[in-house]
Protein backbone atom coordinates (compact mmCIF):
# COMPACT_ATOMS: atom_id res chain seq x y z
CA UNK A 1 0.00 0.00 0.00
CA UNK A 2 1.55 3.28 -1.09
CA UNK A 3 2.20 5.73 1.69
CA UNK A 4 -0.97 5.22 3.76
CA UNK A 5 -1.10 3.24 7.00
CA UNK A 6 -3.76 0.55 7.14
CA UNK A 7 -5.75 2.10 9.98
CA UNK A 8 -5.73 5.43 8.12
CA UNK A 9 -6.98 3.66 5.00
CA UNK A 10 -9.79 1.94 6.88
CA UNK A 11 -10.79 5.25 8.47
CA UNK A 12 -10.83 6.88 5.03
CA UNK A 13 -13.06 4.11 3.67
CA UNK A 14 -15.08 3.79 6.91
CA UNK A 15 -14.33 0.06 7.09
CA UNK A 16 -15.21 -1.31 10.51
CA UNK A 17 -15.24 -4.43 12.69
CA UNK A 18 -15.20 -7.80 10.95
CA UNK A 19 -14.92 -6.10 7.56
CA UNK A 20 -11.64 -4.48 8.68
CA UNK A 21 -10.25 -7.91 9.62
CA UNK A 22 -11.24 -9.39 6.25
CA UNK A 23 -9.78 -6.42 4.39
CA UNK A 24 -6.52 -6.60 6.37
CA UNK A 25 -6.19 -10.23 5.35
CA UNK A 26 -6.65 -9.30 1.67
CA UNK A 27 -3.82 -6.80 1.98
CA UNK A 28 -1.51 -9.21 3.79
CA UNK A 29 -0.21 -10.82 0.60
CA UNK A 30 0.72 -9.38 -2.81
CA UNK A 31 -2.14 -8.90 -5.29
CA UNK A 32 -2.96 -11.79 -7.61
CA UNK A 33 -3.74 -11.62 -11.34
CA UNK A 34 -7.42 -10.75 -10.89
CA UNK A 35 -6.67 -7.87 -8.52
CA UNK A 36 -3.95 -6.61 -10.87
CA UNK A 37 -6.43 -6.60 -13.77
CA UNK A 38 -9.00 -4.75 -11.65
CA UNK A 39 -6.33 -2.24 -10.62
CA UNK A 40 -5.37 -1.65 -14.26
CA UNK A 41 -9.00 -1.01 -15.11
CA UNK A 42 -9.40 1.46 -12.21
CA UNK A 43 -6.20 3.23 -13.20
CA UNK A 44 -7.41 3.68 -16.79
CA UNK A 45 -10.70 5.18 -15.58
CA UNK A 46 -9.31 7.67 -13.04
CA UNK A 47 -9.89 11.29 -14.04
CA UNK A 48 -11.58 10.57 -17.40
CA UNK A 49 -15.16 11.00 -16.14
CA UNK A 50 -16.64 7.61 -17.05
CA UNK A 51 -20.43 7.54 -16.77
CA UNK A 52 -20.76 3.77 -16.44
CA UNK A 53 -19.22 1.14 -14.19
CA UNK A 54 -16.18 -0.95 -15.10
CA UNK A 55 -16.89 -4.34 -16.63
CA UNK A 56 -16.02 -7.44 -14.63
CA UNK A 57 -13.26 -8.60 -17.01
CA UNK A 58 -13.13 -11.95 -15.23
CA UNK A 59 -12.31 -10.38 -11.85
CA UNK A 60 -14.07 -11.75 -8.78
CA UNK A 61 -15.90 -9.71 -6.16
CA UNK A 62 -12.90 -10.23 -3.85
CA UNK A 63 -10.49 -9.03 -6.55
CA UNK A 64 -12.50 -5.82 -6.77
CA UNK A 65 -12.56 -5.32 -3.00
CA UNK A 66 -8.79 -5.74 -2.82
CA UNK A 67 -8.33 -3.41 -5.80
CA UNK A 68 -10.48 -0.73 -4.12
CA UNK A 69 -8.39 -0.99 -0.95
CA UNK A 70 -5.15 -0.64 -2.89
CA UNK A 71 -6.44 2.07 -5.24
CA UNK A 72 -8.33 4.30 -2.78
CA UNK A 73 -5.20 6.24 -1.71
CA UNK A 74 -4.62 7.08 -5.40
CA UNK A 75 -8.19 8.37 -5.74
CA UNK A 76 -7.78 10.37 -2.54
CA UNK A 77 -4.55 11.88 -3.89
CA UNK A 78 -6.34 12.69 -7.16
CA UNK A 79 -9.09 14.53 -5.26
CA UNK A 80 -6.53 16.50 -3.25
CA UNK A 81 -4.64 17.42 -6.43
CA UNK A 82 -7.84 19.10 -7.65
CA UNK A 83 -7.94 21.17 -4.44
CA UNK A 84 -10.85 19.14 -3.07
CA UNK A 85 -10.78 19.10 0.77
CA UNK A 86 -9.77 15.78 2.35
CA UNK A 87 -13.10 15.54 4.18
CA UNK A 88 -15.03 15.78 0.89
CA UNK A 89 -12.88 13.00 -0.55
CA UNK A 90 -13.39 10.89 2.57
CA UNK A 91 -17.17 11.49 2.47
CA UNK A 92 -17.50 9.66 -0.85
CA UNK A 93 -14.83 7.01 -0.22
CA UNK A 94 -16.70 6.05 2.97
CA UNK A 95 -19.25 4.43 0.66
CA UNK A 96 -16.88 1.44 0.46
CA UNK A 97 -17.37 0.67 4.16
CA UNK A 98 -21.11 1.37 3.99
CA UNK A 99 -21.51 -1.02 1.06
CA UNK A 100 -19.52 -3.74 2.86
CA UNK A 101 -21.95 -3.38 5.80
CA UNK A 102 -24.96 -3.47 3.50
CA UNK A 103 -23.54 -6.61 1.87
CA UNK A 104 -23.52 -8.30 5.30
CA UNK A 105 -27.19 -7.41 5.72
CA UNK A 106 -28.06 -8.72 2.26
CA UNK A 107 -25.93 -11.88 2.17
CA UNK A 108 -24.84 -12.38 5.78
CA UNK A 109 -21.14 -12.42 4.87
CA UNK A 110 -18.12 -10.36 3.85
CA UNK A 111 -18.42 -9.29 0.23
CA UNK A 112 -19.43 -6.48 -2.08
CA UNK A 113 -22.15 -7.38 -4.54
CA UNK A 114 -22.28 -3.66 -5.41
CA UNK A 115 -18.64 -3.67 -6.56
CA UNK A 116 -19.63 -2.29 -9.99
CA UNK A 117 -21.24 0.77 -8.37
CA UNK A 118 -18.05 1.38 -6.38
CA UNK A 119 -15.94 1.45 -9.56
CA UNK A 120 -17.60 4.83 -10.21
CA UNK A 121 -16.22 6.15 -6.93
CA UNK A 122 -12.71 5.05 -7.88
CA UNK A 123 -12.83 7.15 -11.08
CA UNK A 124 -12.82 10.30 -8.97
CA UNK A 125 -15.90 12.04 -10.40
CA UNK A 126 -18.58 11.24 -7.84
CA UNK A 127 -18.90 13.11 -4.54
CA UNK A 128 -21.09 13.04 -1.49
CA UNK A 129 -22.25 16.55 -0.73
CA UNK A 130 -24.53 16.70 2.28
CA UNK A 131 -27.30 14.11 2.06
CA UNK A 132 -26.85 13.21 -1.63
CA UNK A 133 -24.19 11.96 -4.00
CA UNK A 134 -23.48 13.67 -7.34
CA UNK A 135 -21.78 12.07 -10.33
CA UNK A 136 -20.26 14.53 -12.80
CA UNK A 137 -20.56 13.12 -16.32
CA UNK A 138 -20.93 14.28 -19.92
CA UNK A 139 -24.61 14.82 -20.62
CA UNK A 140 -24.60 13.02 -23.98
CA UNK A 141 -23.48 9.85 -22.19
CA UNK A 142 -26.08 10.23 -19.47
CA UNK A 143 -28.87 9.95 -22.06
CA UNK A 144 -31.17 12.31 -20.17
CA UNK A 145 -33.27 15.21 -21.36
CA UNK A 146 -30.35 17.50 -20.52
CA UNK A 147 -29.23 17.56 -24.14
CA UNK A 148 -28.23 21.21 -24.26
CA UNK A 149 -25.67 20.88 -21.44
CA UNK A 150 -22.22 19.38 -21.89
CA UNK A 151 -22.12 18.13 -18.30
CA UNK A 152 -24.76 16.84 -15.95
CA UNK A 153 -24.85 15.69 -12.34
CA UNK A 154 -26.27 12.21 -11.82
CA UNK A 155 -27.94 12.20 -8.39
CA UNK A 156 -27.74 9.19 -6.05
CA UNK A 157 -29.31 8.69 -2.63
CA UNK A 158 -27.13 6.82 -0.13
CA UNK A 159 -28.77 5.03 2.76
CA UNK A 160 -28.24 7.33 5.77
CA UNK A 161 -31.42 8.17 7.65
CA UNK A 162 -34.26 10.37 6.43
CA UNK A 163 -34.45 12.42 3.28
CA UNK A 164 -36.07 15.61 4.55
CA UNK A 165 -36.67 18.35 1.96
CA UNK A 166 -34.43 20.72 3.97
CA UNK A 167 -31.49 18.30 3.72
CA UNK A 168 -32.09 17.86 0.02
CA UNK A 169 -32.29 21.63 -0.57
CA UNK A 170 -28.99 22.15 1.20
CA UNK A 171 -27.36 19.31 -0.67
CA UNK A 172 -28.38 20.64 -4.09
CA UNK A 173 -27.24 24.18 -3.37
CA UNK A 174 -23.93 23.00 -1.90
CA UNK A 175 -23.42 20.73 -4.91
CA UNK A 176 -23.77 23.65 -7.29
CA UNK A 177 -21.11 25.57 -5.35
CA UNK A 178 -18.82 22.53 -5.07
CA UNK A 179 -18.75 21.76 -8.79
CA UNK A 180 -18.46 25.44 -9.78
CA UNK A 181 -15.46 25.69 -7.48
CA UNK A 182 -13.56 22.48 -8.23
CA UNK A 183 -14.64 21.80 -11.84
CA UNK A 184 -15.02 25.36 -13.18
CA UNK A 185 -14.49 24.26 -16.79
CA UNK A 186 -17.38 21.77 -16.59
CA UNK A 187 -20.43 23.96 -16.13
CA UNK A 188 -23.45 22.07 -14.84
CA UNK A 189 -26.98 23.36 -14.65
CA UNK A 190 -28.95 20.13 -14.78
CA UNK A 191 -29.11 17.06 -12.55
CA UNK A 192 -30.59 13.71 -13.49
CA UNK A 193 -31.76 10.79 -11.41
CA UNK A 194 -32.57 7.18 -12.29
CA UNK A 195 -34.25 5.56 -9.32
CA UNK A 196 -37.08 3.38 -8.06
CA UNK A 197 -37.90 6.43 -5.91
CA UNK A 198 -39.01 8.27 -9.08
CA UNK A 199 -41.60 5.61 -9.96
CA UNK A 200 -44.80 7.74 -10.07
CA UNK A 201 -46.72 4.93 -8.38
CA UNK A 202 -44.84 5.65 -5.16
CA UNK A 203 -45.70 9.35 -5.12
CA UNK A 204 -49.36 8.46 -5.77
CA UNK A 205 -49.47 5.97 -2.89
CA UNK A 206 -47.35 7.92 -0.36
CA UNK A 207 -47.99 11.53 -1.43
CA UNK A 208 -46.86 13.05 1.89
CA UNK A 209 -43.60 11.10 2.19
CA UNK A 210 -40.07 12.49 1.87
CA UNK A 211 -39.56 10.11 -1.04
CA UNK A 212 -42.52 11.64 -2.92
CA UNK A 213 -41.28 15.18 -2.18
CA UNK A 214 -37.87 14.19 -3.56
CA UNK A 215 -39.40 12.64 -6.69
CA UNK A 216 -41.56 15.72 -7.34
CA UNK A 217 -38.42 17.84 -7.78
CA UNK A 218 -37.69 15.97 -11.02
CA UNK A 219 -39.39 16.11 -14.40
CA UNK A 220 -40.02 12.48 -15.26
CA UNK A 221 -38.60 11.68 -18.71
CA UNK A 222 -39.48 7.98 -18.88
CA UNK A 223 -39.79 4.78 -16.87
CA UNK A 224 -38.33 1.34 -17.40
CA UNK A 225 -39.08 -1.99 -15.73
CA UNK A 226 -36.94 -2.68 -12.66
CA UNK A 227 -38.88 -5.35 -10.76
CA UNK A 228 -36.26 -5.97 -8.05
CA UNK A 229 -35.09 -2.44 -7.19
CA UNK A 230 -37.86 -1.44 -4.77
CA UNK A 231 -37.51 -4.77 -2.95
CA UNK A 232 -33.72 -4.46 -2.75
CA UNK A 233 -33.65 -0.90 -1.45
CA UNK A 234 -36.56 -1.33 0.96
CA UNK A 235 -35.69 -4.76 2.36
CA UNK A 236 -32.06 -5.29 1.28
CA UNK A 237 -33.05 -8.55 -0.35
CA UNK A 238 -31.81 -9.65 -3.78
CA UNK A 239 -34.37 -11.51 -5.85
CA UNK A 240 -38.11 -11.91 -5.50
CA UNK A 241 -38.29 -15.14 -3.50
CA UNK A 242 -40.21 -15.51 -0.23
CA UNK A 243 -41.71 -12.05 -0.37
CA UNK A 244 -44.47 -13.24 1.95
CA UNK A 245 -41.87 -13.49 4.75
CA UNK A 246 -40.88 -9.82 4.52
CA UNK A 247 -42.17 -7.35 7.13
CA UNK A 248 -45.07 -5.01 6.39
CA UNK A 249 -44.39 -2.61 9.25
CA UNK A 250 -43.85 0.69 7.44
CA UNK A 251 -46.10 2.25 4.83
CA UNK A 252 -43.32 1.85 2.24
CA UNK A 253 -42.90 -1.85 2.96
CA UNK A 254 -46.64 -2.34 2.50
CA UNK A 255 -46.81 -0.32 -0.73
CA UNK A 256 -43.82 -2.16 -2.24
CA UNK A 257 -45.23 -5.62 -1.49
CA UNK A 258 -48.90 -4.88 -2.21
CA UNK A 259 -48.08 -3.69 -5.71
CA UNK A 260 -46.25 -6.95 -6.40
CA UNK A 261 -49.12 -8.92 -4.81
CA UNK A 262 -51.44 -7.16 -7.29
CA UNK A 263 -49.25 -8.22 -10.24
CA UNK A 264 -47.62 -4.81 -10.72
CA UNK A 265 -44.01 -4.24 -11.76
CA UNK A 266 -41.86 -1.63 -10.02
CA UNK A 267 -40.30 0.89 -12.35
CA UNK A 268 -37.09 2.84 -12.54
CA UNK A 269 -38.04 6.49 -13.08
CA UNK A 270 -35.61 8.54 -15.16
CA UNK A 271 -35.93 12.26 -14.44
CA UNK A 272 -34.09 15.56 -14.52
CA UNK A 273 -34.19 18.96 -12.85
CA UNK A 274 -32.56 22.36 -13.23
CA UNK A 275 -30.13 23.03 -10.40
CA UNK A 276 -30.67 26.04 -8.15
CA UNK A 277 -28.47 29.03 -8.95
CA UNK A 278 -25.22 29.21 -6.98
CA UNK A 279 -25.52 31.39 -3.87
CA UNK A 280 -22.02 32.79 -4.05
CA UNK A 281 -19.24 33.34 -6.55
CA UNK A 282 -16.58 30.63 -6.16
CA UNK A 283 -13.30 31.84 -4.67
Ligand SMILES: CC(C)(COP(=O)(O)OP(=O)(O)OC[C@H]1O[C@@H](n2cnc3c(N)ncnc32)[C@H](O)[C@@H]1OP(=O)(O)O)[C@@H](O)C(=O)NCCC(=O)NCCS
Pocket residue numbers: 156157158159160161162163164194195196197206209210211212233234235249250251252253
Ligand atom coordinates in the same frame (compact mmCIF):
# COMPACT_ATOMS: atom_id res chain seq x y z
C1 LIG B 1 -34.54 7.01 0.56
C2 LIG B 1 -34.69 6.92 2.05
C3 LIG B 1 -33.58 7.70 2.70
C4 LIG B 1 -36.03 7.56 2.43
O1 LIG B 1 -36.16 7.61 3.83
P1 LIG B 1 -37.26 8.53 4.59
O2 LIG B 1 -36.96 9.96 4.48
O3 LIG B 1 -37.39 7.95 5.95
O4 LIG B 1 -38.54 8.20 3.72
P2 LIG B 1 -40.04 8.72 3.86
O5 LIG B 1 -40.20 9.70 4.97
O6 LIG B 1 -40.51 9.12 2.52
O7 LIG B 1 -40.75 7.36 4.31
C5 LIG B 1 -42.12 7.09 4.17
C6 LIG B 1 -42.42 5.77 4.85
O8 LIG B 1 -41.58 4.75 4.29
C7 LIG B 1 -40.77 4.16 5.32
N1 LIG B 1 -39.44 3.89 4.76
C8 LIG B 1 -38.60 4.74 4.10
N2 LIG B 1 -37.48 4.10 3.73
C9 LIG B 1 -37.61 2.83 4.16
C10 LIG B 1 -36.78 1.69 4.05
N3 LIG B 1 -35.58 1.72 3.42
N4 LIG B 1 -37.23 0.53 4.59
C11 LIG B 1 -38.42 0.46 5.20
N5 LIG B 1 -39.27 1.51 5.32
C12 LIG B 1 -38.85 2.68 4.81
C13 LIG B 1 -40.73 5.19 6.43
O9 LIG B 1 -40.45 4.56 7.66
C14 LIG B 1 -42.13 5.75 6.35
O10 LIG B 1 -43.01 4.78 6.91
P3 LIG B 1 -44.32 5.19 7.80
O11 LIG B 1 -45.20 6.01 6.88
O12 LIG B 1 -44.90 3.87 8.16
O13 LIG B 1 -43.81 5.99 8.98
C15 LIG B 1 -34.65 5.46 2.52
O14 LIG B 1 -35.67 4.75 1.88
C16 LIG B 1 -33.35 4.78 2.18
O15 LIG B 1 -32.36 4.93 2.88
N6 LIG B 1 -33.33 3.97 1.08
C17 LIG B 1 -32.15 3.24 0.66
C18 LIG B 1 -31.35 4.03 -0.34
C19 LIG B 1 -32.05 4.16 -1.68
O16 LIG B 1 -33.11 3.61 -1.90
N7 LIG B 1 -31.41 4.90 -2.58
C20 LIG B 1 -31.90 5.07 -3.91
C21 LIG B 1 -31.24 4.10 -4.78
S1 LIG B 1 -31.76 4.26 -6.49
